[in-house]
Amino acid sequence: MNHPHRLLRRLLAFGTAFVISHLMSAADAPAPAAPPSIPLWPQGTPGSLGERPQDKPTLTAFLPDPAKRNGASMLVLPGGGYSSLAPHEGAAYAEWLAAHGVTAYVLQYRLGSAGYRHPAMLQDVARGLRMLRSFAKRDGLDPARVGVIGSSAGGHLAATLATHFDAGKPDAADLIERESSRPDVAVLCYAVITMGEFAHAGSRNQLLGANPSPELLKDMSAELQVTAQTPPCFIWATVEDKTVPVENSLMFASALRKAGVPFSLHIYEKGSHGLGLGRPGKEAPPWAEECLYWLRERKFLP
Secondary structure, three states: OOOHHHHHHHHHHHHHHHHHHHHHHHHHOOOOOOOOEEEOOOOOOOOOOOOOHHHOOEEEEEOOOOOOOOOOEEEEEOOOOOOOOOHHHOHHHHHHHHHOOOEEEEEEOOOHHHOOOOOHHHHHHHHHHHHHHHHHHHHOOOOOOEEEEEEOHHHHHHHHHHHOOOOOOOOOOOHHHHOOOOOOOEEEEOOOOOOOOOOOHHHHHHHHOOOOOHHHHHHOOHHHOOOOOOOOEEEEEEOOOOOOOOHHHHHHHHHHHHHOOOEEEEEEOOOOOOOOOOEOOEOOOOHHHHHHHHHHHOOOOO
16 A cells, blocks of 8 residues: 555656646747748749849738638738838738638738839739739639728828729739739728828838939829729828828828718827837727728628
8 A cells, every 4th residue: 555645746746747748848849830921923023123032022821710701801011111011010910800800911012121112012012912802712702802901101002002003904824913903992000191291201212212203202192193993991090190190191081082982081189100909008099990890881891
C-alpha cells in the first residue's frame, strides 16, 4: 500500500511534468501562417522600377468564417501619405470587415517614397478592384457588391478610383482586364480629397511630384471629378483633424450632392487624424457602426 505522502509527491511530480510538457508544446507550436499575398501582375508590373517588394503590388486576403460569408467584397486601402502603408488602416480594417461576413483584401499599392508617381497608384487600385470582381465570380460571391474603403491618402486613392473608373476591356486577353473597375460603394475615412487650397501637401508631393501642372492638380482633385456615375459614398472626418482639414470631406460631399450621388456624411467634433477603428488612448468616434448601418441601408450587406 502506497504511503499517502509518497502518493502526493508522485501526483505533484506528474502534474508538474504535464504542465511543463504542455507549455513546451505550446512554445514549439508554429505561429499562425500569415495570409497569402496575391500579386496583381504575376507576369510583371507595368511601369515597375525594379524587383523590390515595393515594386510588386499585392492583395492580401482576409476571409470571413464560411458560415458568416454574406457575398460582399471590399478592397482596403491603408493610408500613409503615399509614403507608407499604415497597418491599423489595412489589416485591422480587413479583420473587422471579415468579422461581419465581408471578404476583404488589403492592397499594397506602389508609393511615392519608392519612386512612383501617378498614375502607378491608380493602375494598382483599378487592377485590385477588377481582381476582386473576378474573384467574386469565381468564388460564388456577388460581383455587384464590391466596394472600396480607404483612409487618409488611401481615402484619396479610393476617391480617385470612384471618379476615374472604367468599364473594362471586353476583348482583353487578360480576363481580369475585362472587368469593370467601378466600386459599388466607397467608404472614405478622413480622406485626402483635394489637391488645391486644403490639400495635404505631403500626399500631393508623393503622388504628383514637386511641380505638377494645373491640369494634373485638377484631375487629381476628386471633388472636381464627381459625376452622376460616381458610386454611393460613406464619408467621415473630425473637425479637430489638423493633418487633413475637414474641408476635404465637406467639399467631396457637396460635389456628390450636386451630382445627385447618394452619400452619408459624418463629421465628428473630437478626434485627431489617423484614428482608424481606435486604439488604447485614442478612441475613435462610432463611425464603424454607422458605416455598417449604411452598408445595410444600401443593401450592400444583408
